[in-house]
Amino acid sequence: MIIKKYQGATENEAVVKAKEDLGSDAVIMNVKSVKQRGLCRLFKKDYVEITAAVDEPDTKEGRKSGKVPLKDSELKNRQKPDETEQLPNRIETSELKEPAVTTAIQERLENLAQLLERQMQEEPEQDALEQEKESQDHNSRMVKLVYEQLLNNEVTEENSREIMREIDNKDNLQLDDLLASVYQKIVLKLGQMKTVELSEKKPKIIFFIGPTGVGKTTTIAKLASKYKLEKKAKIAIITADTYRVAAVEQIRTYANILSAPIEVVYHAGELKPLYEKYQEYDLILVDTAGRSHKNEEQKEDIQKLLETALDYPHEIYLVVSATTKYKDLVRITQTYSDISDYRLLFTKIDETDALGNILNIRMLTQKPLSYTTFGQNVPEDISVTDAQGIAKQLLGGNESWIRQNN
Secondary structure (H helix, E strand, O other): EEEEEEOOOOHHHHHHHHHHOOOOOOOOEEEEEEEOOOOOOHHOOOOEEEEEEEEOOOHHHHHOOOOOOOHHHHHHHOHHHHHOOOOOOOOOOOHHOOOOOHHHHHHHHHHHHHHHHHHHOOOHHHHHHHHHHHHHHHHHHHHHHHHHHHOOOOHHHHHHHHHHHHHOOOOOOOOOHHHHHHHHHHHHHHHOOOOOOOOOOOEEEEEOOOOOOOOOHHHHHHHHHHHHHHHHEEEEEEEOOOOOHEEEEEEEHHHHHHHOOEEEEEOHHHHHHHHHHHOOEEEEEEEEEOOOOOOHHHHHHHHHHHHHOOOOOOOOEEEEEEEOOOHHHHHHHHHOOOOOEEEEEEEOOHHHOOOHHHHHHHHHHHOOEEEEEEEEEEOEEEEEOHHHHHHHHOOOOOHHHHOOOO
């Protein structure tokens, strides 16, 4: 992992510098405004400083090295520190002359460190006897506690192992360093968010696909409201969800409130004429029927709808619920595997205590995350996915970040 700081007159200028140096995959970890003090104010202007990071590519050999102590039998056979294989993807110390995590992030992680320290102090005597019997070292205990915290938040064993393998397991590892490293690794794996962008070429077609009952229609209403009110964009809405009468009436109600035109289509052939009709509009939001991932015929209908926009700028959002079981989410993503260019949008994150599946599906599909929704209020209950907030929650932090800045 490479972590660096960049400065610029504006946030955008600093981000451009980071992207030029680290590449387009660079993740912005922190942004802060720096004001000059004292006499410097007379000669120097205020500036923006960002912290950016990029993950170094994994090697095949690196993935095989290093193991997380998971079971008592594995802990018993654990090698001593001087015999342990070195783990891949270490943070280069030459690039971390300054703390890798900013003061703000350290404050957010402070309660997590205290929580884990209490857990270590409150372990029953039986655990202490087992540690003495099995010669379990200090590092193993801390790594195991963090690993179990990820599992408790429904990060899969495979993904939890991968994250912990990539952490620098140096001697006398401090808990704060371990938490900061895991936090940064999670943020990097969640990646850069991709959201709706207005295009110079009009109209841009935005499709919303996904299973039934995940909140596609409400999500469209939230985004339509945001872009009309905040970006002053011209919005048109098309619904192909004719299987549910209530769905048509619901989206029509939202469209009327926004004074946005709405069209109902029954087959893919009706879409292209509507693209021409609304060619001066910024966005055309297309609501599709919720289809079962087990129905191949319905999947083909979705594919036909998407093919109508090949000659236009377009984006596709796969809408799934954060409350859905991981096994079902895997099947859903497999159903849409023929669609190469879609973004993940998670709804109902306020209805679950564990957000591990957001990280799981991101790592499984390698598709970019976009938005999360957390209620029925339009347009308030939607925001760009907060990688830092999710990382904090996965490490045991509270969920108050869900409604922050909204």
